[in-house]
Amino acid sequence: MENFMFKNFISKILSHQKVAVFSHLRPDGDCLGSQVALSLWLQKNGIEVTAFNEDDVPGNMNWLETFFPISKPSKDKLQDFDAFIVVDGNALHRFGETAESLKNLGKPIFMVDHHPDPDDIFEEFVSVVSASSTCELIYQLYAEHNADQIDEHAAKAMYLGLVTDTGSFQFDSVKPATMHVAADLLKRGEFTPNEITERIYASRPLRQLKLLSMALDTIELHANGLFSTICITQEMFEATGCTNEDTEGFVQYPLSVEGVKACVLFREDGDRIKLSLRSQSDKIDVNKWARSFNGGGHQKAAGAWHEGPLKKAVKDVISAGREQL
Amino acid sequence: MENFMFKNFISKILSHQKVAVFSHLRPDGDCLGSQVALSLWLQKNGIEVTAFNEDDVPGNMNWLETFFPISKPSKDKLQDFDAFIVVDGNALHRFGETAESLKNLGKPIFMVDHHPDPDDIFEEFVSVVSASSTCELIYQLYAEHNADQIDEHAAKAMYLGLVTDTGSFQFDSVKPATMHVAADLLKRGEFTPNEITERIYASRPLRQLKLLSMALDTIELHANGLFSTICITQEMFEATGCTNEDTEGFVQYPLSVEGVKACVLFREDGDRIKLSLRSQSDKIDVNKWARSFNGGGHQKAAGAWHEGPLKKAVKDVISAGREQL
Structure with a gap:
């Protein structure tokens, strides 16, 4: 993975005052984890942030909403924002009807994702298909800017994405770097993996x-x-x-x-x-x-x-x- | 975990010429992975090694036997060895009837394990209850002696134990150090986790x-x-x-x-x-x-x-x- 791939992304996004972050429809652990960790990062760096998803957060992940609230977007409120970020998807239709209307607003849209073939509509984006998860990319964003901004909540949110998008570290997308990221999140967040996995896997009805x-x-x-x-x-x-x-x-x-x-x-x-x-x-x-x-x-x-x-x-x-x- | 906890273990075991390594009855990924990785280490360091288990290796792990053969012990052959090592168990009865007879031979028995309350019969042992797996301890043995001796086979054998004894990195025994070990094994062995997990989890009848x-x-x-x-x-x-x-x-x-x-x-x-x-x-x-x-x-x-x-x-x-x- 390139070093400083977030350089332009960071300098441009931090020039805005009020930003909305979207995660994709039928949300999963990686898009929600990315959204929450990125929203916390923006907030820590002086940006006013709102997190949007048109669908409900799955029951086994709703603890994330205690880290950062995720609300339903409405078209009439979008004008309030200076810029938008979509995570874990690279075409606006993946984020729902409200997000699709963003393209008519003429405001910059940013993107962080690991799926192939991104749309050509973004002001600035980080797209790494080889990344295990979008959360691994959000970790890079923190690491490039100031890794000490990773607090317990951000660490747990990112760990969620790593675990869920790799089938608990079983897929071929898992590289030594992915494991080092997991280690650093466990250390900075001061938790053990079962705190996440029991919530998502071991709490099914x-x-x-x-x-x-x-x-x-x-x-x-x-x-x-x-x-x-x-x-x-x-x-x-x-x-x-x-x-x-x-x-x-x-x-x-x-x-x-x-x-x-x-x-x-x-x-x-x-x-x-x-x-x-x-x-x-x-x-x-x-x-x-x-x-x-x-x-x-x-x-x-x-x-x-x-x-x-x-x-x-x-x-x-x-x-x-x-x-x- | 202590540094150099294998110091005495290493110096003592390497003073023998012919060593047998036992893994426990109804073998699992951690005891077999430990046994194979430790046998490879002994072999690389000039010891003549035999690996024993009274039970069959489970079908989804029999690829380990292409790294190092595992055979059934017989009491009449035990006299040929100078020393014995038991892994992933700390009482001889866990290793079967032949292993139980070791205590009558008057030869040194070594042990590496992470279960509580070890028997008081060992010449030298490493027992760390907080370790995620015995394989994480065998990794420490390699790391203390010469980490470059970790080849592809040893790396994959140890990774097997890490994965199986932590429910694929989900248990509270997984610490940042465990993840760093996993990263290093992936790097040194030049493999991705699916090569192991597909064999053990994704190849069931x-x-x-x-x-x-x-x-x-x-x-x-x-x-x-x-x-x-x-x-x-x-x-x-x-x-x-x-x-x-x-x-x-x-x-x-x-x-x-x-x-x-x-x-x-x-x-x-x-x-x-x-x-x-x-x-x-x-x-x-x-x-x-x-x-x-x-x-x-x-x-x-x-x-x-x-x-x-x-x-x-x-x-x-x-x-x-x-x-x-």
């Missing part, structure tokens, strides 16, 4: 494990065991009292079957089917695969939609996936 | 997920939700074709339910019930709890046995656990 029990029973192998699928139906949601949020992490299970190179999770969502695709092979690009179904993401993790019904979705998606082999 | 599906359905809460239980029956093993080995990691699921402070996994094993107890509260000591059932371990992780049948075991164990509240 019992219903979620009952849903997982049902979903695991649907796992099937395809294409000589190279692909696997898992399905979550409305019926399962009703039987367990679960919602979409409860399926977080389920996609790792079909991917964990021996010999499987890529998997797809199918989730009935209203009258459509939500697809979550994962690859653990450099030869299978689920970003491309997802594009056949109006989706996209990373090479190893992507999302898309299918009109349904479920059986047809599985058939169509596996059939499209065979082109990757 | 489909049958194991079907067993998990059944087991999750048995999760129940007790003592106002402070305790949870999960059960694995012989019937489930037969229906899925699974064996005991396939239940690795299952105990984390009941522990992950919100509000749960401690959990017990019950597994039908022959005509008895194997108990695995876990705590995530400083106030609940499962080591003590397990002792009521002829078992033991750590404050946060312990094992024991019950005569059965299953229903009675659940009733008795939960009843004994209430004394902890």
Whole structure:
């Protein structure tokens, strides 16, 4: 990673008085952690900050809001801000309808992210696809400016993003530098990892494990065991009292079957089917695969939609996936 | 952790010519990783080494045996060795019947471990209860002697122990130092974590997920939700074709339910019930709890046995656990 990659970002953003930070729709640990840590940094450096998200913060991460409040944006208030920052996404539509209207305001928009192919609309941005997480980038921002500004809250917020975007330090995006960042956050924040992981992983409602029990029973192998699928139906949601949020992490299970190179999770969502695709092979690009179904993401993790019904979705998606082999 | 805690250990062990290293029964990633990394270290430093375990290496870790072979010990061969080392356990009975006979040979026995209350029979030992894993201690051994002796195989073996004994860096035993060790192993071994984690977590047979599906359905809460239980029956093993080995990691699921402070996994094993107890509260000591059932371990992780049948075991164990509240 380059040194001083935040140089222009820091000098430009600190020239503003009032800044709003957006995290993306259906927020996860990395976008929320980045948003909160960046908001705390701006605040510490004399900027008046507001953090916005159009969606609710998931229940297992709502402790972040005690570090920095996250509120719903409204279009009529956007004029109050001098500048905007979007984190963990690089196209405004990922941040919702209100964020999309930012492009008409004529005010500078900044961006920090680790997804490929950023939009060409930003005043200044830091985009590092090889970073484990956007939070690892926000750590670099702190480190370049003044690492001693990392307090307990900022450290825990950034650690959240590191953990959630790396499957608890298991992905190939984890480099020695990522581990050193984790070490420094634990040290500066004076906490142990379980304080974060128990909140996000070990505080799930019992219903979620009952849903997982049902979903695991649907796992099937395809294409000589190279692909696997898992399905979550409305019926399962009703039987367990679960919602979409409860399926977080389920996609790792079909991917964990021996010999499987890529998997797809199918989730009935209203009258459509939500697809979550994962690859653990450099030869299978689920970003491309997802594009056949109006989706996209990373090479190893992507999302898309299918009109349904479920059986047809599985058939169509596996059939499209065979082109990757 | 103390500096140079291996000073005496290193000078004494390197005075021998032929050394056998034992890892404990029902081997896990930490004892095997320690054993292989330590055997490689001894070999690099001119010692003739043999690695012994009475039990088989689990299938998802058998790649370690390509780094260093692990064979079954036999009593008649023990006379050939000048000295013995046991890793990741501190009482000979943990290493099996052959290892227990070591005490009658009159030869020095060394030990490296992170469990409490070591036996008083060792020539020289390193026992650090606060260490995340025995592998973190073996890393210290390398670091004190010559860190450049950490090659790819030693690095991967030690990383395995770090990952498996910390639930992938999630436990409170993980300190900044642990993360720095992980970073250094990734760097020296020139690998990314997925090379290890995909082998151990993401290469399970489909049958194991079907067993998990059944087991999750048995999760129940007790003592106002402070305790949870999960059960694995012989019937489930037969229906899925699974064996005991396939239940690795299952105990984390009941522990992950919100509000749960401690959990017990019950597994039908022959005509008895194997108990695995876990705590995530400083106030609940499962080591003590397990002792009521002829078992033991750590404050946060312990094992024991019950005569059965299953229903009675659940009733008795939960009843004994209430004394902890």
